[in-house]
Amino acid sequence: MCVFQSTINYFPEEVLEHVFDFLSSHRDRNAVSLVCKSWCRVERFSREKVFVGNCYAVSPERLLSTFPRVRSLTLKGKPHFADFNLVPPDWGGYLHPWIDAMVKARANLEELRLKRMVLSDDTLDLLAHSFPSFKSLVLVSCEGFTTDGLAAIAANCRSLRELDLQENEVEDRRGQWLSCFPDSCTSLVSLNFACLKGEVNLAALERLVARCPNLRSLRLNHAVPLDALQRILAQAPHLVDLGTGSFVHDPDSETYHKLKNAIQNCTSIRSLSGFLEVASRCLPSIYPLCSSLTSLNLSYAPGIYSNELVNLIRHCKKLERLWILDTIGDKGLGVVASTCKELQELRVFPFDPHGVGYTAVTEEGLVAVSAGCPKLNSILYFCQQMTNAALITVAKNCPNFIRFRLCTLNPTVPDAVTQLPLDEGFGAIVQSCKGLKRLSVSGLLTDQVFLYIGMYAEQLEMLSIAFAGESDKGMLYVLNGCKKLKKLEIRDSPFGDVALLADMGKYETMRSLWMSSCEVTLEACKKLAMKMPRLNVEIINENEQMEASTDDKQKVEKMYLYRTLVGPRKDAPAFVWTL
Amino acid sequence: MSTPLLGVGEEEGQSNVSLLTSSSSLDSSRQNGSVFKERNYMGLSECSSVDSSTISNISDGSNGSCLNLKATELRLGLPGSQSPERDSELCLVSSTKLDEKPLFPLHPLKDGNCSNLQRTITSGNKRGFSDAMDGFSEGKFSEVNVMLSPRPSLNSSMKSVSAKETTGTQAAKLKEVVPQSTVQERPRTVNESVSNRVGATSNNTGAPAPKAQVVGWPPVKSFRKNSLASTSKVAEEVDGKSGPGALFVKVSMDGAPYLRKVDLRTYSTYQDLSSALEKMFSCFTIGQCGSHGVEGKEVLSESKLKDLLHGSEYVLTYEDKDGDWMLVGDVPWEMFIDTCKRLRIMKSSDAIGLAPRAVEKNRSRN
Numbered sequence: 001m002c003v004f005q006s007t008i009n010y011f012p013e014e015v016l017e018h019v020f021d022f023l024s025s026h027r028d029r030n031a032v033s034l035v036c037k038s039w040c041r042v043e044r045f046s047r048e049k050v051f052v053g054n055c056y057a058v059s060p061e062r063l064l065s066t067f068p069r070v071r072s073l074t075l076k077g078k079p080h081f082a083d084f085n086l087v088p089p090d091w092g093g094y095l096h097p098w099i100d101a102m103v104k105a106r107a108n109l110e111e112l113r114l115k116r117m118v119l120s121d122d123t124l125d126l127l128a129h130s131f132p133s134f135k136s137l138v139l140v141s142c143e144g145f146t147t148d149g150l151a152a153i154a155a156n157c158r159s160l161r162e163l164d165l166q167e168n169e170v171e172d173r174r175g176q177w178l179s180c181f182p183d184s185c186t187s188l189v190s191l192n193f194a195c196l197k198g199e200v201n202l203a204a205l206e207r208l209v210a211r212c213p214n215l216r217s218l219r220l221n222h223a224v225p226l227d228a229l230q231r232i233l234a235q236a237p238h239l240v241d242l243g244t245g246s247f248v249h250d251p252d253s254e255t256y257h258k259l260k261n262a263i264q265n266c267t268s269i270r271s272l273s274g275f276l277e278v279a280s281r282c283l284p285s286i287y288p289l290c291s292s293l294t295s296l297n298l299s300y301a302p303g304i305y306s307n308e309l310v311n312l313i314r315h316c317k318k319l320e321r322l323w324i325l326d327t328i329g330d331k332g333l334g335v336v337a338s339t340c341k342e343l344q345e346l347r348v349f350p351f352d353p354h355g356v357g358y359t360a361v362t363e364e365g366l367v368a369v370s371a372g373c374p375k376l377n378s379i380l381y382f383c384q385q386m387t388n389a390a391l392i393t394v395a396k397n398c399p400n401f402i403r404f405r406l407c408t409l410n411p412t413v414p415d416a417v418t419q420l421p422l423d424e425g426f427g428a429i430v431q432s433c434k435g436l437k438r439l440s441v442s443g444l445l446t447d448q449v450f451l452y453i454g455m456y457a458e459q460l461e462m463l464s465i466a467f468a469g470e471s472d473k474g475m476l477y478v479l480n481g482c483k484k485l486k487k488l489e490i491r492d493s494p495f496g497d498v499a500l501l502a503d504m505g506k507y508e509t510m511r512s513l514w515m516s517s518c519e520v521t522l523e524a525c526k527k528l529a530m531k532m533p534r535l536n537v538e539i540i541n542e543n544e545q546m547e548a549s550t551d552d553k554q555k556v557e558k559m560y561l562y563r564t565l566v567g568p569r570k571d572a573p574a575f576v577w578t579l
Numbered sequence: 580m581s582t583p584l585l586g587v588g589e590e591e592g593q594s595n596v597s598l599l600t601s602s603s604s605l606d607s608s609r610q611n612g613s614v615f616k617e618r619n620y621m622g623l624s625e626c627s628s629v630d631s632s633t634i635s636n637i638s639d640g641s642n643g644s645c646l647n648l649k650a651t652e653l654r655l656g657l658p659g660s661q662s663p664e665r666d667s668e669l670c671l672v673s674s675t676k677l678d679e680k681p682l683f684p685l686h687p688l689k690d691g692n693c694s695n696l697q698r699t700i701t702s703g704n705k706r707g708f709s710d711a712m713d714g715f716s717e718g719k720f721s722e723v724n725v726m727l728s729p730r731p732s733l734n735s736s737m738k739s740v741s742a743k744e745t746t747g748t749q750a751a752k753l754k755e756v757v758p759q760s761t762v763q764e765r766p767r768t769v770n771e772s773v774s775n776r777v778g779a780t781s782n783n784t785g786a787p788a789p790k791a792q793v794v795g796w797p798p799v800k801s802f803r804k805n806s807l808a809s810t811s812k813v814a815e816e817v818d819g820k821s822g823p824g825a826l827f828v829k830v831s832m833d834g835a836p837y838l839r840k841v842d843l844r845t846y847s848t849y850q851d852l853s854s855a856l857e858k859m860f861s862c863f864t865i866g867q868c869g870s871h872g873v874e875g876k877e878v879l880s881e882s883k884l885k886d887l888l889h890g891s892e893y894v895l896t897y898e899d900k901d902g903d904w905m906l907v908g909d910v911p912w913e914m915f916i917d918t919c920k921r922l923r924i925m926k927s928s929d930a931i932g933l934a935p936r937a938v939e940k941n942r943s944r945n
Contacts, residue, residue: 084795141802167802195802222810276810281913299803302810305844325807350797351807382797407797440798466796491795 013038017046026051048072053486053511055093055117056536059566060101072111072136073098079514079560080464081489082116083141086516086558088542090573095119096126097571103130111136118142124149128156136162143169147198151177154185161214162190172198179204188212192219194243194274194300199223210235216268219243222276227255233262241295242266243274251281260285270294273323275301280308290315294342297323299349310335320375323347326360326382333365337372345378350409360409363390363416370397378403385416386443391425395432404429405440411467411492414444421445427452430460440464450474454481462487475499479506489514497524504532512562523552525559529579536568537561539577826916832860832893832924843916849908856895860924894925 020043023029033043049072052058064070077093095117102109109131117139124145127134134157147170153163154177178200181188188208193200200223209215209232216239220229224245233239249256269289278301293316298304302325304312309324310332316322319340326348328336336343346369348361363386370376370393377400386408406426415422422443430436430453437459441449445468453460454477461484469475475495478488479502488510496519507513507528522539529537540558568578826843839859846852895907899918907915907922 081795083800084798085801086795141800167800169802276806300806300810302807307844307847349803350799382799409797411793411796464798466798492793 013042016042020046024049045069049111050074052076054562054564055098056566056569057511057562057564060098061105062565064101064105064107068105068107071108071133072113073102073109074113074115075117076115077117077142079489079512080116080487081491081514081516086491087560088540088573088575091540091576092569092571092573093117094571096123099123099127099130107131108133110134111138113138113140114142115140116142118144119149120144121146121149121152125152128152131157133159135159136164138162138164138166139168140166141168146171147173147177147196150193151180154178154180155182158182158185159187160185161187163188164190164192164217165195166192168195170196172196174198176201176204178208181208183211186211187214189214190217190241191215192217192243194219194221194245194276196221196223202228206231206235213238215239217241217271219274220245222246225249226259226282230255230259230262233259233266237262237265238268239266240268241271241273242269243272243297244276245274246277247275247282248277248279249282251284256282256285260288264288267292271296271321273297273300275304278303280304283308283312287312287315292318294318295321297321299323299325299347301325302327302351306332314339316340318342321345323349325349325351327351328361328365330361330365330368333361334368334372337368340373342375343369343373344375345403346373346376347380348382349380350382360384363387366390367393367397370394374398375400377401380405380407380440382407382409384409385413386422386425387415387417388420388422388425388428389415389417391422392428395425395428399432399434401429401433401436403438404433404436405438405464406442407440408443411442412444421448423448423452427456430456435459438462441468442466446470447474447477450477454478457482459484461485463489465490465493467492469493469495472496472499472502476502479503485509486511488512490516490518492517494519497521500524501528504528507532507535507561508563510563512560514558514560515556516558518555520556520559521553522556525556526552526579528561533567534563534565535561536564537579538572539579540575541577542575828897828919828921830856830859830922830924833926833929835860841922843919848912849915852907853895856922856924894927894929895922896925897922 016039020029020032023032026049029043029047033040044066045068047067048069050063050067050070051074052063053076055075055077075095075098077095078087078091081087082091093116095114096119103126109127110133112127112134113136119139119142127137129152137153137157137160145168150163150165150170153160178193181204185208189212191208198221200221202224205220205224206228209218215236218232218236218239218241220232220243222245224232226244226247226249229244229247233242249259263285266289270293272286272289272293272295275298280303283304290312296313296316296319298309304327306327306329309328313319313322313332313335317339320342322336322340322343322345324332324347328348333348336346348365350360361381361383363383366379366381366383366386367390369379374397376398379401380403383406386406391406414420415425422441423446426439426441426445426449430439434456436457439453439457439460439462441453441464447470450469450473453463457463460482463478463482463485465488472495474493475490476499478485479499485506489512491514495515500515500520501524525537525539529535538560539556540560542557572578827840828843829838830841831838841852841855841859843852846855896904897907897915897919898921899905900920904923904925910918
């Protein structure tokens, strides 16, 4: 060991640093920093990209002192179930302290990627004014800001290359944020404002596109009509990724004709999305693009009917990623299976989750795709029904799943044919897919499925459970078996104190645990919090009765616990009680 | 296997535990003597006083009580899959949409003792999916009702819903409970209109019109849900149809006792539509219409239409957006779909002068 150390230390730190430069994954870098003190130090000072999976696991100040050269920061805030309204607003996940700390530390921030965080216009303004090299802002499922904040970014970030807004709740202030990009801004590579609800200044948009020769990715919102799209495409034929806004026009018009020509010139487009408003009669104009498309997202396009979807997909032989609505139907998925042989990722969203009048997809569609697409490794599938036989077949056909998320529209529906629980089906999936990292189960499920998961899902990092299981044993199987588990989220399942407290140390190896509407009592949570000071055990109680009550035996409605280096957070709202 | 997947509490205040589990686990837990605790999921402590200790009685004592609990059990499964005694009720609904695989048989509605379906508390060892919706007894009925589309069953269920709502103190509690809850979402497989109607019934009794639903299920990002909701609404306003996912229009046939509905989106040509309608209404037509339907689909449209128009006594017409009755077949299919509001299979005798011209047009087109 000593020999090894001295041999390694023979290399000057610059060399080590250069070697570490080739490590881009934060996991690799984390591993490297554990080797020895000097490697840790070199790695620390050379790390430019930092990933923080839970913004409350570490403080901004501590992060900056550990990684003083940070240039790119990824932050995730609210727990995943916040996406489904299970977390009350004002829970937390504020960006401001991070920007504040970085300003004070005079960090040279260039990139910021946020997921489920809350940020205000003031924060954006501060950000825009504080970091002269700021290049890239990616916001996913964030909220709290308005188009005024975007205007601040547009106006002040001179080197801005990327502004990517995905599925954020942005209040539209009817300002002219797009016009705030100065004429001197010519560096844009990626602009995505598809999630904005309001009008944009079309002339400003067209001028912006015209003066940004490096623009490769452009996603418009629904307020951009087809004629504007045509003019934009004429200016930006080198686009690689396009998200259309409104795609409605008279197919006999000259505009439409010009659009078709413009599209024919866009030979680089590989990724297509949008169609937020669409008339199917206009779709043939994009057929020329289809043969080279690798990614197609029509999940926000409810206006495309099954047979038209199918016609479109028949042209897309190179598709690797497809996001669609379940209006495509099982038959349509059959067409996907026979056409898209390169398909790796498929997401089928419910057109109307509480809907009527059409048949959502069933197990047939899934089986067809698994049979026809050998490279399939990631699936999110909302379906009306499922069977064990189908899942077993899918498992056999596709042993390469990395992400497997199945959501039956009725969360406890049994096997549609045998009426049995879906344990065996999911069991087959985890047994066959040895590389499975993410799994969401649904349907009627007993403890048995968790036995299988614990036994076979060795690489599993994230597991989502809802309305499943019968007893603490289920959760115990998972906690004991899945060694690489990082995130566990459970709702409406009968797991209680015994499971929660069985292996308290496990939670320090995980990022977080969410349990809502389970059988966990306040007493157990308190016990856990007391024994594990490096965990924050938060009780989310919207009734505000819980703290006052002295009954430790009462069940906890929502519990979120996560490992942290910095103790209870100071920005918790009244309804969050950190034990 | 025949499994009482959901137990139902009795009116007297014994709240059963709903277990979406196999009966074996239920047995074992009973043997272990575990007590199923009431869970106050809605945060409404006033409801937590319901005694749950009688769960074990309910499962095997269902014969003893005056209420036939077994019949009131909600079960997950295909109709008729577990309980033969329900067949008569299910016949009503089995004729259509069997492929929809309804989740809850209708029998609770037929059984007048269904007041016990109202349960204030989700409780016990397992919080079943239905438990999560327990605050919405009306909603629960809607779930039960909703599974199968035919209206006859809906009407009867609505009646039984109103009957139930007048029984039991638990009903009253639920009605108080419901407005306070924030639970809004609920998965649904069929017939939103059906459950809305049930919701309307419950409105009469004071509860809000629930889309009686489970929060956060199915797990679709709220951003996505809101987006799709608003864009579909736009499409609705534009088309006046029930959402772009399907385009159901009524089809009436002169002399038929009831109307049908077809989803125009499932067809791409007039030929498809014509043959589908023939099949659908063959039971009402005497003669050629039916037999042509049997023969096959690849026949030229001209001859088919001619047969439909000439050989039989009927003419296919539609009502457009302006309210005019038009002959089917004149405009391109896409335009037809956009403007058609309903279809009518009219007797030729009513369409004098119309039919021959139509044939001419078709001949020239084909």
